[in-house]
Amino acid sequence: MRLDKFIAKSTELSKHDVLHSIHQGEVSVNGVVVTKEAQQVHENNQILLKGVRLQPRPFRYLLMHKPAGTICSNIDEAYPSLFNGLEIDKCSELHIAGRLDADTTGLVLITDDGRWSFDITRPSKACHKVYRVCLSQALSGERAKEISEQFEHGIMLQGESQLTLPATLQVITPTEVLLTLTEGKFHQVKRMFAAMGNRVVALHREQIGAVYLDVEVGHWRYLTHQEVQSFLSI
Numbered sequence: 001m002r003l004d005k006f007i008a009k010s011t012e013l014s015k016h017d018v019l020h021s022i023h024q025g026e027v028s029v030n031g032v033v034v035t036k037e038a039q040q041v042h043e044n045n046q047i048l049l050k051g052v053r054l055q056p057r058p059f060r061y062l063l064m065h066k067p068a069g070t071i072c073s074n075i076d077e078a079y080p081s082l083f084n085g086l087e088i089d090k091c092s093e094l095h096i097a098g099r100l101d102a103d104t105t106g107l108v109l110i111t112d113d114g115r116w117s118f119d120i121t122r123p124s125k126a127c128h129k130v131y132r133v134c135l136s137q138a139l140s141g142e143r144a145k146e147i148s149e150q151f152e153h154g155i156m157l158q159g160e161s162q163l164t165l166p167a168t169l170q171v172i173t174p175t176e177v178l179l180t181l182t183e184g185k186f187h188q189v190k191r192m193f194a195a196m197g198n199r200v201v202a203l204h205r206e207q208i209g210a211v212y213l214d215v216e217v218g219h220w221r222y223l224t225h226q227e228v229q230s231f232l233s234i
């Protein structure tokens with residue numbers, strides 16, 4: 001981790017004050033004064049600010065029920081940031097493990113632990129994400145079977161060089177299905193159904209790995225220790 005990030009994470013200092021302290025020579029790493037904010041440090045290093053040892057704040061892990069019309073970004077853009085609904089300290093240090101489109105609702109995992117989120121999002125870890133999908137065109141039993149087989153086999157999306165990874169389709173009603181993916185290509189669910197000549201009219205993520213969405217829209221909660229650990233054993 002960068003030295004300035006470590007200090008921001010372990011103190012209440014603003015970004016500006018962190019840089020000022022480093023440049024003023026107030027910070028030492030394992031007994032050596034360091035004035036470069038980008039220096040890489042490890043949590044086990046002895047990092048002192050004005051002679052006081054800094055202890056990193058523990059990582060934070062939470063889930064949120066994303067409302068439609070918000071974006072998975074730390075700042076407002078064309079739509080307001082999802083983080084506006086998070087009334088916690090130092091939101092700028094948090095990031096989202098697997099973004100959703102502005103019009104998609106549902107489960108979003110948020111953390112400041114980059115290694116943990118990497119495991120959730122990288123396809124080789126095969127972490128399941130379950131989406132409830134409403135379609136514009138009703139699927140007959142026969143068509144649903146065909147699509148299910150194609151998704152299981154993998155399909156080639158426009159602009160991609162590899163087939164999608166095996167995905168599972170479960171039909172709830174002719175226009176509502178559950179789709180389970182282990183990867184997260186850009187607009188993947190919408191593109192997969194578009195490739196089948198259908199259109200997604202509503203999209204909602206209800207599960208990631210062993211974590212289910214259990215809070216009202218716009219609300220959030222911290223993950224339990226068991227939920228956090230569940231991703232490490234995938």
Ligand code: URA
Binds near residue numbers: 099100187188190191
């Ligand atoms: N697939 C999509 O098309 N959109 C999302 O928001 C998530 C998955």
